[in-house]
Amino acid sequence: MNDFIEIKNARIHNLKGVDIKIPKNKLTVITGVSGSGKSSLAFDTLYEEGKRRYLMFSGTQFMIDSTPTFDSITGLSPTVAVEQRIIRQSNPRSTVGTRTKISNILAMLFAAYGTSDSSFNDGLPLSMEMFQKNSPKGMCVKCLGSGIVKKVDEGKLFGNLSLKVEDVCLGVGKRGSTKKLLDSFYKHHNISPSQELSSLSEEQLFSLKYGDGGKSSFMGFIPWIFHVTNGAFSTNSRLSYLLTEAGYMTNSSCPKCGGTGLGVHASSTTIGGKTISELDSMYIKDLFEFLGSAPLKSSPLLNEIISKLSCMVDVGLHHLSLSRPVPTLSGGEIQRLFLASYIIAEMDSIIFVFDEPTIGLHEVEKEKLISIISNLVNRGNTVIAVEHDENFMRCADYIIDLGPLAGINGGERIFQGSFKEFLDCNSSNTSPYLRDNGLLNIKQIYRTVNSDKTLKIENANIHNLHNVNVTIPLGLMVGVAGVSGSGKSSLISDTLVPKLKTLLNDKFVGSEDEESEEISEDNSAITGWEQIKKCLVIDQKPIGRSRTSCPATYTGVFDRIRTLFAKESGMPSGLFTVNSEGGCKICKGDGEVHYHVGFGNFIDTQCDACSGTGFIPQALEVTLDGKNIRDILSLTVDEAVAFFKGKDNQIDKILATLQRVGMGYITLGQKTPTISGGESQRIKLAKELSKGQSAKDSVYVLDEPTTGLSFHDSVRLMKLMEELVEKGNTVIVTEHDPYILSNCDYIIEMGPGGGSDGGELIAADSPAALKNNQNSIIGRYLK
CATH class of the missing domain: 3.40.50.300 (P-loop containing nucleotide triphosphate hydrolases)
Structure with missing residues (x-):
């Protein structure tokens, strides 16, 4: 052999x-x-x-x-690949529990051994489906398993009486059958769309809001909103987005199920005094300990759950809960989730x-x-x-x-x-x-804290944070350290960042594809934010939402490249993108056809219609200095710098910045699913730096920027972050790498453990001080 x-x-x-x-x-x-x-x-x-x-x-x-x-x-x-494919784990209903199948086994355990509340007993035998919120038998009848209901702020919508009726109704009567219904409503109630709300009678305003009980065909604006936002008209999803962004409509926890998404059987059945939703929300470490001591006789179902949970604790996922949505996991967490599945399967x-x-x-x-x-x-x-x-x-x-x-x-x-x-x-x-460790340069002179220039977070209590108070010095490189689940992200991503987003408004730059955050009570406050001119959050979320997005489209380079092709050929610029008339009609510009083959892995086959280019033949016939649009997208950033030199100043600037952040090796057209979280973050950093607006007093928030970097590349990134601080900015970096943390001027360390064992501030000082701090865990690893 x-x-x-x-x-x-x-x-x-x-x-x-x-x-x-x-x-x-x-x-x-x-x-x-x-x-x-x-x-x-x-x-x-x-x-x-x-x-x-x-x-x-x-x-x-x-x-x-x-x-x-x-x-x-x-x-x-x-051969099995265990990758960090965040973008392919995008189903919002997929959770840690459903991905590992533990939720299914837990539902079976409750059906077999659950104790029903004596005050609720409809005589039906318990079944597995009654404990699954995606099942018709188990979902809450009000929120249909989502745990969330929408609320309309009527005061905000109809509060300004000087607005015209047509202004309030946004896009209701723009086209089609809805316009006919609304016109019929106006005629029946003798209302003109150009009238101000203040001129309507009480009856007219009431009918406009809630409908007129069938006297005309229009259901009323508020019922219509719910009709649209619950997906009745996919063409109006933009309206749902506008309503939410404008604050007219908000998500709130379902009052019937308390946000669990489960029906009455699940909420009135317990094991060891706890419902299935309470077990779902526990940290995996705590759930493992609870089930290990639960008053249940040993059963294959219980043993299998405990075995899976034990494995998840071992691979460092102790700080997650079964209810945690998979799209909110980092690439490393997703990889370890799959690793746990393979270990449990005991393959050789x-x-x-x-x-x-x-x-x-x-x-x-x-x-x-x-x-x-x-x-x-x-x-x-x-x-x-x-x-x-x-x-x-x-x-x-x-x-x-x-x-x-x-x-x-x-x-x-x-x-x-x-x-x-x-x-x-x-x-x-x-x-x-x-x-030679000496090649990883550790700076000798550290910046000191100016007590007049600080940002303070008070009473941070989201997730596992225990009313944390912390001071973040401005004008410094600030590291945030701690074991997995210690509260680093809860403190920075879930407390500081949302607060700054609200307070700074248009001076805040974050992910363009942010999903609605989970509903939680946040009583924290921050002070000192007035000293910040701009906040830029550079995270590891994928760049762009679609599979056809790439570094060129995300950074804005592609728009300028298409303009060059349009000028060269006299053809419309839309011909030179797969997302418009230039895209192959069979594969929708993707160049490939994708089939899921299990365990998060896909088989990709080349599209025969376009030979994998994603473009129609007419788009590929036009060339710029001998290269067609597909050839351009196949260039690495390093190659593109030489090719475009002198053709367009903005293209030159963006490409040069991509080189500076160590991304010279990626191709302009590299597809989003193949770009790691760390690479996405550095592309975002390049996009912001190329704008040239980071003069002073900006705050950069980075999440593990060394992800995917070799020693050689980490040194380059460190120089770039130092450059930002030298210009008078603040860099807040959540990181595990001892090299980066050793070069921070100040370190905030959360811990001491993860999940329920974390959520406390255990140290906040210079790296030198943390080396001598008995409470510090990272201190012993600092260079």
Whole structure:
């Protein structure tokens, strides 16, 4: 039997015909700078071929005929990818509980062992469906399982009596049958659309609001709003958005079910004195302990739940709850959620390919994860991980280093062998940092706190925060540290950021695709915000909502490129985008057709109609200096800098900024689903920096910006953040990386544990002070 997986002449993307040997039943780490070709080797070559072979022999309908991107791969067994695909986990009803199937088993447990409230007993036997809010038998009849009801602020809508009737009615009577109904209503009540509300009689105003009991065909404006916003007319979803944004309509917790989304059977049945929604809302660590001591006789259902919860605690998901929506998880959390599923399945002889499994973990948590992944190997599996973490590399049986740099300057095999041998590799951009910690420069002079320039958060109590009071010094690099679930995001993302968004209004820049936040009581307050001229939140949410979005569209470069093509050809600019007349009608401009094949993995087949370009032939006939629009989108940022030099000043500026944040290796047209959270964040940072408006007194909020970065790239990012602070700005960075935290002027540390064991401020001082602080956990890891 062959002891190695051998790849010959791999040449996809920027890989330059590399030959690779990977030992079986070992832990192999693939490293190198960002864009060096690690994912091209691990996922686009190894995983895709493993998946193709499995599907080919399994009698599936998905047969792939594609151009080979390697000469041969031998020693391959079934392959599983464990990635950070946030954008594909977008179903708002998908939760941690439904994803792991624990919610289903818990519902079965309640149906079998639940104790019904004696005051409510309709004689019906309990069934699993009664404990599922997505089931007709289990959902709340008022909110239909969502836990949320909409409320209309009538005072705000009809309070200004100087408004005209047609102004109040927004888009009600713009077109179609609704316009006819409204015209009929006006005629019946002798109302003119141009009349002011103040001129209407009491009866007319009442009928306009609530309808006239069937005397005319129009139902009344407020009932009509609910009719539209509950999805009766998809064409009016824009109206629903406008009503919510304008504050005329708000989401509130359903009064009937208390926001649980469940019906009366679920709310009146308990195990150990707790309902299923109470168990759903517990931190997984607490739920594990509760069920372990619950007054139930041992049963296969209970044992299976406890086994799954134990595994989730082990992989660092103790701070989540079963009710937590999957779209709100980070890429690292999603990956560990899938990891838990595979561990529970107890598979062997599998090739697991991981994408930076240590992302989002504190130094103390990484040790346990490395142990768990090592156990996968001990069970007879092969594990291949794309990873930048030093300790993870030190635990590896084998190292593959790609490079030497990114994009066209990468794609070569620099090294393969043991970690000890890797330390002596002089041609690598990674090994020098492992040999000499001094290359990760730690600044010698730290900025001091100016007590007159501070931002204060008082009584922060969202999620697990215990009425936290904290001072954030302005004009400094401020790090926020703590183990997973310690309260870092609750303090910054869920308390500080929403407050600043409300207070700063148009001086606040955040995600363009923000979903409505969950409903929660927040009694916190912040002071000192008047000193801030602008707040910019640079998070890891995907850039753009659609699969056809890419760095070029997000940064605004693509609009200017299309304008250049339009000028060159005399054709409309819409011809040069897949989202308009230039897009292939079969694949909707995607270039691929997608099929889900289970466990969060997809099979993608090239669209035959457009040969994978996404464009119609007419769009590809026009060229700019010999390149058509597809060729342009295939350029890396580094290549595009040279191609567009002197053609458009704004394009030059944006591309140069993308280079500065270390994104020179990505292509302009790289699809959003293939862009990691860390890459999304750096693209957002480049977009804001290229505007050139960050003169002074701005606050930048960054969430784990080193995600996906090698040592080499982290040093570049650190210089950029220092530059922002030098200009008189504040950088607030939530981070686990000891290198970044050691370079912060001030560190706020939450803890001491995660979930119910966290939510307290355990330290707030300079890195030097935290090293000597007995309460600090991160202090012992600081450089």
